[in-house]
Amino acid sequence: MDLDPLFKPKTMAVFGVSSTNFQHPANVIYAKNSRRYPVKVYGINPKGGKVQGETLYPNLSEVPEKIDLAVIATRAEFVPDIIQECISGKAGAAAVISGGFKEVGRDDLQDRIVEMARAADFPFLGPNCLGTYVPMHIDTFFLPAERMVKPGIGNVAFVSQSGGILVDQMIKFANEHVGLSKAVSIGNKAVLDDVDMLEYLDRDPETKVISFYIEGFGEDEGRRFAQRASGSGKPIIVIKAGKSPSGMKAVSSHTASLAGNQASFSAALAQSGVVEAENEFEHVSFCEALSAYQSSIQGNIGVVTSSGGHGAMAVDACWAHGLKVPAISEEEQREMRRSLSPSIQAIASLGNPIDLTGSANDDDFAECTSALAKSGKYDCIIALLLPYLPGITLDLGSRMSDISKQFGIPLIAYVPHEEKYQMLVEGFELNGVPVSPSIEGSVLMAKALRRNKPW
Amino acid sequence: MVEDKQAISRIISRSSARGWVLEPDAEHIMALEGIPVPRYKVVTTHEEAVSAAREIGYPVVAKVVSPDVLHKTEVHGVEIGIDNDEKLIEAFNRFASIRGFTGMLIEEMVQGLELILGAQRDVQFGPMILLGMGGTGVEIYQDVALRMAPLKPSDVSSMVNSLKGHKLLEGYRGSEPVNMEKLTNVVLAFSGFIMDFEDSIESVDVNPLKCSSQDCVAVDTRIILSKKAQAT
Numbered sequence: 001m002d003l004d005p006l007f008k009p010k011t012m013a014v015f016g017v018s019s020t021n022f023q024h025p026a027n028v029i030y031a032k033n034s035r036r037y038p039v040k041v042y043g044i045n046p047k048g049g050k051v052q053g054e055t056l057y058p059n060l061s062e063v064p065e066k067i068d069l070a071v072i073a074t075r076a077e078f079v080p081d082i083i084q085e086c087i088s089g090k091a092g093a094a095a096v097i098s099g100g101f102k103e104v105g106r107d108d109l110q111d112r113i114v115e116m117a118r119a120a121d122f123p124f125l126g127p128n129c130l131g132t133y134v135p136m137h138i139d140t141f142f143l144p145a146e147r148m149v150k151p152g153i154g155n156v157a158f159v160s161q162s163g164g165i166l167v168d169q170m171i172k173f174a175n176e177h178v179g180l181s182k183a184v185s186i187g188n189k190a191v192l193d194d195v196d197m198l199e200y201l202d203r204d205p206e207t208k209v210i211s212f213y214i215e216g217f218g219e220d221e222g223r224r225f226a227q228r229a230s231g232s233g234k235p236i237i238v239i240k241a242g243k244s245p246s247g248m249k250a251v252s253s254h255t256a257s258l259a260g261n262q263a264s265f266s267a268a269l270a271q272s273g274v275v276e277a278e279n280e281f282e283h284v285s286f287c288e289a290l291s292a293y294q295s296s297i298q299g300n301i302g303v304v305t306s307s308g309g310h311g312a313m314a315v316d317a318c319w320a321h322g323l324k325v326p327a328i329s330e331e332e333q334r335e336m337r338r339s340l341s342p343s344i345q346a347i348a349s350l351g352n353p354i355d356l357t358g359s360a361n362d363d364d365f366a367e368c369t370s371a372l373a374k375s376g377k378y379d380c381i382i383a384l385l386l387p388y389l390p391g392i393t394l395d396l397g398s399r400m401s402d403i404s405k406q407f408g409i410p411l412i413a414y415v416p417h418e419e420k421y422q423m424l425v426e427g428f429e430l431n432g433v434p435v436s437p438s439i440e441g442s443v444l445m446a447k448a449l450r451r452n453k454p455w
Numbered sequence: 456m457v458e459d460k461q462a463i464s465r466i467i468s469r470s471s472a473r474g475w476v477l478e479p480d481a482e483h484i485m486a487l488e489g490i491p492v493p494r495y496k497v498v499t500t501h502e503e504a505v506s507a508a509r510e511i512g513y514p515v516v517a518k519v520v521s522p523d524v525l526h527k528t529e530v531h532g533v534e535i536g537i538d539n540d541e542k543l544i545e546a547f548n549r550f551a552s553i554r555g556f557t558g559m560l561i562e563e564m565v566q567g568l569e570l571i572l573g574a575q576r577d578v579q580f581g582p583m584i585l586l587g588m589g590g591t592g593v594e595i596y597q598d599v600a601l602r603m604a605p606l607k608p609s610d611v612s613s614m615v616n617s618l619k620g621h622k623l624l625e626g627y628r629g630s631e632p633v634n635m636e637k638l639t640n641v642v643l644a645f646s647g648f649i650m651d652f653e654d655s656i657e658s659v660d661v662n663p664l665k666c667s668s669q670d671c672v673a674v675d676t677r678i679i680l681s682k683k684a685q686a687t
Contacts, residue, residue, distance in 0.1 A: 220581055253679055254660050256575050256658045258601075259585050264575070267602060268577075
């Protein structure tokens, strides 16, 4: 099945556009795409009429062009006929936004459209979904444009079983400057499921990181997903809901009791190199880190900061997340100390973490970062910056980023307030270095780079 | 090989109505898959019991064989360390009063670290393999590793390394290390068995799998059949 029409359609038909109710979801979709995106949009309503001065077509066969994507936002009982119309009219694909199928017990209605689509090899998303959002291309979400917070263009694709979580994570992405390549809401995943999305996005040149919000897999869908994930070179992240046990079933073996659904889920995905995020905070951190660095690391972290407390908290978090913080040798420390400003030579603590003290300046950070990169012992550096210290300038971001790029070692920065120190943050982010506003978050970013490798 | 698989299929189909495989049959399946099992014999009389125990050599383990008893320890249907004829007959008489008694399984005593090797069919991921610290406390300690089957040799070492108890397998405080080559072979053979019969099997416990520097032996095996196997 060709899924391009879902993500880069040139022509779109929106079913259910009303000539009287401008708040109707189909009208919102029609309006935002016709006004804001490079796609030719046709509204369809059997009653005809006009909207925005444009003619509404009674059905697909009246539309003068071949349609790449049909967006269906009518009442559920009309959907089977519309799917048939799409198949007969040779539409490329459909996004069934309408709810009222399996999720409310109307299995019969869902089974009918699945049967028709399978027989005709016709791909559709949903039902009960938001469809697709591709920056600068298309947006089938029935949310008024001015209500949405959209992340910038980037390389992270996010696929979600829940539309609400999808839109919400996009807000979090925007907050943390995580760029998005594609967002897909797959709803009831009646035909197109997580595995189809994984296959498509794995081949998508605009996507470097693929993330999924999953409530559950269908029978053996998890196995197909895990196997497909093992074969992908791109980092894959999963955030899972529905983990709390839903009452103990009587089980007849020890293994059955120990290998419950959740344990099996985590184990099978870890085995396939999928990074599992425990919560939405981890999820955003993982997306941000892997968006910057796709090569995996062993997890030997060098920590540089100007506060002993920050260093200690970062090391504790590293330890809790299974990352190592190897010591810096006496000889390396001697050499490093010689390169520091005279005012801190006697007081800086150069183990790992490196605490340069509140009197450190940009040069001291640059020297220590280079020394950690050159040492060969470390495969990731976490720099915890306290930009309120007088010796630190806002130029340090781009300067440290350059060192990271020069030595090819991933750098992760902590900056406590992103708006106040925006130029510092941009110095990192515009040069491909992720920034976290929390110490824990910076460590989670390093954890993501381990890519869930077995011990 | 093919004959072994056919023999296993026959055992599974004749067990399907019950929904699980009687232990002597389960041990036979393990043996057919190349997984070491203790020397054992099923007996139905005192005379057979005594001669079997003497042949295997005291001390022995005795277990009840009953199609009504899935969990033998719960009905006190296992006796270990039996070292003479008198105790053996005493155990036999006691087992004879257990519901559904059809005989007694007499097994050699095997030494080694107690591990658990298991399999479970997961709806989303298909057959999963479990390896961990075994014995009766397995659900209390929950020190286990899970992987999706089939397994590669590297999966076995990564499973072992992920256990809290992995130092016990490496030889802790003077005890001998577990023979990793034998353990790997057993786990891979088990994984092969599970994949070959994935449609028939719901769940398997090999607990304990007793591992020493010499060998890894499936001392107790419970095979629960799937609904699909039960329907055929």
